[in-house]
Amino acid sequence: MNQRIGIIGVGKLGSALGRLALDAGLDLSVADDPANPHVGLVVASILPGARFTDATDLLATSDIIILAVPQPVLATLPLDAAAGVLVDATNAWEATDGVRAGTGPTTPALLAAHPHLRLVKTFNQYAYADLLPDARPAGAPGRRAMAVAGDDQVAVGAVARLVDALGFDPVVVGMDAAELLEPSGPVFGRKLTAPDLVAVVTAHAPERLAGRPTPRRG
Ligand SMILES: NC(=O)c1ccc[n+]([C@@H]2O[C@H](COP(=O)([O-])OP(=O)(O)OC[C@H]3O[C@@H](n4cnc5c(N)ncnc54)[C@H](OP(=O)(O)O)[C@@H]3O)[C@@H](O)[C@H]2O)c1
Incomplete structure (x- = not known):
């Protein structure tokens, strides 16, 4: 895929996803806490090849933007850009977000506050330390799956192709199933193959998989 990937927040999760993106040969931009003057140097050492910029520029110039900041920071970002x-x-x-499960702003709530955004939920369910060890090429036996929740079919398809490019089988569900991916949900923190993930979602909400598109490879 030749899309421009942006990551806001290059901490534990953002840097692991950035490493996978660079390993996949993707065009990567990253932004981090503007209050941290040393982060550009850190980025240059842990993600060589990534473009370091600010959040406003990254939001305006990336095809897919991964939000990997502590959850309360979301409200301070110029997401409408x-x-x-x-x-x-x-x-x-x-531990990282200062908000307990079930008390923070959910992705559907974020979408409700910014209804024009093309918003997808994924990558939140997988421990950062397992991303690099578990990434596998498409078709590898036992490849792990990543649930991708959203209702904008074009957006979900693009993100599903990114998940695939980073080394995981995407399993597409509707935004109404995003709660299954949250820390209190049955998908969170589990290493599942695509058939096992589908079985978990089906057991909890069978209608949420019905009619979901199978993403094209690209
Ligand atoms: N860790 C995991 O395994 C994991 C897995 C899935 C999902 N998540 C979720 O992903 C999010 C990030 O978690 P994390 O573990 O990666 O946390 P983290 O290691 O603390 O990283 C967060 C990053 O966001 C940066 N940041 C803070 N304020 C910012 C701002 N205004 N603009 C841009 N960047 C800013 C931080 O920079 P400074 O440190 O310089 O302030 C830091 O680099 C959390 O919501 C977490 O629940 C984590």
């Missing part, structure tokens, strides 16, 4: 698809990878996880 996004030209591309936004991927909410955040959680209400007390």
Whole structure:
């Protein structure tokens, strides 16, 4: 795929996803906390080849933007400037986000506050430390799956292709199933193959898989 990928927040999750993106040969831009003057140097050492910029520029110039900041930071970002698809990878996880499961702003709530955004939820369900060890080429036996939640079919398809390019089988569900991916949900923190993930979603909400598009490879 030749889309421009942007990541806001190059901490534990953002840097692991950035490493996978660079390994896949993708065009990567990253932005981080503007209050941290040293982050450009850090980025140059851990993600050589990534373009370091600010959030406003990244939002305006990326086709897919992954939000990997502590959840309360979302409200401070100029999300309305996004030209591309936004991927909410955040959680209400007390240790990093300062908000307990079930109390933070969910992705559907974020979407309700910014209804014109092309918003997809994924990557939040997988521990950052497992991303690099578990990434596999398409078709590899036992390849792990990543649920991709959203209702904008074009946006979901683009993000599903990114998930595939980064080394995981995408399993597409509707935004109404995003809660299954949250820390209190049955998908969160589990290493599942695509058939097993489909079985988990089907057990909890069979209607949420019905009629979902199978993403094209590209
Ligand atoms: N860790 C995981 O395994 C994992 C897995 C899935 C999802 N998540 C979720 O992903 C999100 C990030 O988690 P994390 O573990 O990667 O946290 P983290 O290591 O603390 O990284 C967060 C990054 O966001 C940066 N940041 C803070 N304010 C910012 C701003 N205004 N603009 C741009 N960047 C800003 C931080 O920079 P400074 O440190 O310089 O402030 C830091 O580099 C959380 O919602 C978490 O629940 C985490």
